[in-house]
Amino acid sequence: MADAAESHGGGNEPQRVLEFYSGIGGMRYSLIRAGVKAQVVEAFEINDRANDVYEHNFGHRPYQGNIQCLTAADLDGYGADAWLLSPPCQPYTRQGLQKDTGDARAFSFLQILELMPFLLKPPSLLFVENVVGFEVCQLGLTHKTNFVTQEFILSPLQFGIPYSRPRYFCLAKRKPYSFVNEIWNRQLIQSPGPLYEHFDTAFIEDDLSQEDRHKLLQSCQPIESFLELKNPSNNIEAESATLGKGDDNVCDSLQQYYVPLSLVERWGSAMDVVYPDSKRCCCFTKSYYRYVKGTGSLLATVQPEKRDKASLKEQCLRYFTPREVANIHSFPEDFKFPDHISLKQRYALLGNSLSIAVVAPLLQYLFANPQ
Template structure:
């Protein structure tokens, strides 16, 4: 079965609206997909995210509450496709799980309620969120509204691990097309898929709710992944003797806060300079929380998801890199001797599969860079999904 990525040659490129645009992950993904598209407008309420977006794309997103958008305002864009990556906090395990009762879910539901009222409703929709969204009341309302407005859906839970990236970040995705548009493989309609095989050229129709429905299931994809060293900005051991003075300063700062979090007082740019001062993990944190840390090495083929709290907290926010390999024989070296450091923002961006020409403006602090990346998405996953969404039987 053949496919085309753009509209008929006599027609213009797809007109796309990008909601909750953040630092541009969705826009990079549509570029990665090779879709002939015009980004008509982007929307985000976060001024720092908009600074980053404008810095990289030369366009500043509409900065306002998406919930205030009206039918008339949306109609004037005449958009064929909407891309949405709404706030995930209402559905995360760490959050209050207030679901559709969370104020941060209101704008998303409002967008869907406007669709039946539009004179030019979108032909396609793409939604990204955390695992857990698929069982939420918000998801139920979304699916009901899509069904009422003649959309068919294909839903996925996928991780970058399935696309050769050593990064465990499973996410929920909903792809929707309004009649008469159809998916390349319509036999997957209205099913939750945990496997990217439908995105490939083969016509296998056996992948549905299979045996990948757990985080343990991602392990069988590790052989596809490149080692973490391929994504590092620099890869040399930290010499603790050279950074003792800085280390003592950092430990004193962390100790004052109960030694459970760490924020660099230097807030330098992510250039790789002053590694000890910026990215070195204080010894007091290693001694107190070492058992709760996820440690990876340059030859590892998997690291944990980086959250917006990475670098501020070490527990459950992402992996730490050991710059000195432990002994291969005999007793393993203690964590305090493995030169633990945080991944740099550039390295996190690499694991998100952002292109090399992605940069932060200088005024965005180190803490803000991690937070913005933690709220972003994987281009390696979303790119193929968008390619599939915009393709049509030929």
């Protein structure tokens, strides 16, 4: 096998990729969407159900052992050009204990990075995805191991997807290779402009003026573009017949997706309610469907002409279906769940996944040869 740096420099061989914390395959789908000539030589995931889904869609079951047990020799054996990592986010979330690298859930990630100086064949490329706040750990090892970095905080809203989910991304290249737009080296970038060679002013969604935020949302597709059910209706039985054709026969009725009125009465003031023509919804977490507060948006299915006069209890609120959440995450149409994965498990697995619409152009940018 050619040296990793030689391969990255434009050889005919596909890039050899290791996919850590592979989940249900969001990173691999992003790699495919990016059009990168790459071969995933191994994926690593400890969640058994996530591996069932990954295997169902890709025909390969990820390595399910503890990656903390991997040695430098083990990693060298893969001869990987690139490592893609989406480690557990709980140590860094605003709702969590924020112990950062002191949290046991971060140990496996740190262990992998600490092995890098001891590799005979270190990767040429690194890609790390996590929650906003992860940047505080600074990934100092990238500097110790001769990498140049560009960091991003981006949201699907900036890519035309009506989904508010800012995430942190660290892209790293081992010297002497650098990025196409070297001006952004060692910077935290909050705009997708550099990915498309647009050197506009970097911004983050929360810093936008009211006018700019309106323009950003208007550029997004409406939520109805991502729904299984295109025409809102109060006829649950009719909707159920339509849904059953595209949801892997998970449910016998759409009834299970409607929010009980008792929950509307108790938690209505805390619910984020959106409509089919809305241009934004909130982040879906792994607790979506189990809880209604702070776990993701709910869809109002009341007839449009009745919307303004209807009370919250009359809005006919329902959860987004797993297929709809997958659509908003930009998973392809041929992505499927195995039949034995329960409804709650599907939501949990999707909540731990990533936005393919955001990650794909980042990977395309990372794998591009410097000009």
